Amino acid sequence: MNTVTRPGLRERKKQRTRDALLQAALELFTTQGYEHTTVDEITEAVDVSQRTFFRYFAGKEDAAFAVQDIAHTRFAAAVRERPVDETPLEALRNAVLKDWDTIAEAVEQVVPIELYLRMCRLTESTPALLAAHLRRSDEVGEEVARVIAEREGLDVDTDPRPRVAVAVFAGVIRVMERRWGLSEDLGATETRALTVRYLDAVGPVLTEKWHADRGAADTPVNARGPQNT
Amino acid sequence: MNTVTRPGLRERKKQRTRDALLQAALELFTTQGYEHTTVDEITEAVDVSQRTFFRYFAGKEDAAFAVQDIAHTRFAAAVRERPVDETPLEALRNAVLKDWDTIAEAVEQVVPIELYLRMCRLTESTPALLAAHLRRSDEVGEEVARVIAEREGLDVDTDPRPRVAVAVFAGVIRVMERRWGLSEDLGATETRALTVRYLDAVGPVLTEKWHADRGAADTPVNARGPQNT
DNA sequence: TGTCAAATGTCAGTGGCTGTCATTAATCTC
């Protein structure tokens, strides 16, 4: 009885159970800790059988990263869409920055962003989750490296440059992640600014002398005072 | 009755059990696969109770990385021993290269290197192991970043440069790992040469144009023919 | 040789995860 063919009742129910499971899982993970949350607790909160949980998620871990996967997928897509006249690192950099603006609403359609952010912080402090996260990031890196290689018309298996470029970029992002995960007060704008700054710092880090000068240090950015989230 | 006080019978027995467990574990992992090997199989092979295994290793994973841990520890130590007049990246680079020469014998004292190498390859193709490996590498990176920061007299928590430098370095090493893990025939000498080449390629990758030129490609190295392992 | 402590074995239990099969509920067909 609606203009566009809305998915049937069955499909809608499925979506609701999945959403409910995901939300309950993240809520429990972030309040009690990942390890201390059993799958039974999650399913009891949603009132489904344990078996049902494993029909929607490959495991606890899979639920924990369901939202992060959205971000990863979007990033890979964003890289693909960059104009070919950009250098690889420009493309990567612009891809994150551009995506950063729209990622929030995409996430919000599944779970509250605030919950997602709490989950990110938890990942940093839970060994099992951190391990899983790094592996997933590594996978994204591999995917992106292939995209870069194609852009540049190179064979990713013989020319190391695409993978090296992505590895360098991923390294910087990882430094950001850690930095962000540890500081309570780091809004989107500041994070964005720091990312740019860190990326720009890579060149000098490799070539110039460090020692006394504080060319890429944090303080100038933070000293500008709080910005909105 | 010996000149140097050799550890008592008790200590020697412990060492033997641990060695036996480790060897059996790696042997089974590399032949049947990590996931398809149960702890019971390992303990049966050594003829101890399952409980004993968990007294020596925190879990299956811990056994899988017992040897790799040696390499990690040695690398961190090697970085610490680099003269302070080297730039951070020089120090990191020289640390790997120097350590590479002596790591073989250190490993051999615990298990056959050939077994260790097989285990490395398995890590690359087993998601659970790859995740664990990346997390452990990340930990080493953090440790090394602190060492670098101290060398340069910087605060690792406010100045991003130590972590960025280590991240870049770690990224290149990771590219090497994957490259090595996938090719059957890549001896120590070739790996060493490739590492140097990749590290040298980081600068150009960031600044220069890529496209047609194959400045850092593999083929020249491989074309030099096989070298010893 | 007897005492102490460390190493090991035994056993019971928890939690993640899977296969199987019966049951329920949405969709399709006539």
Added chain:
DNA sequence: GAGATTAATGACAGCCACTGACATTTGACA
């Protein structure tokens, strides 16, 4: 709209990693 079809779910049984508690063995040492 009643019945056939098919997908989602529930209910179990079972495997495996891992842990705690307690009993047993076995070097160490006086």
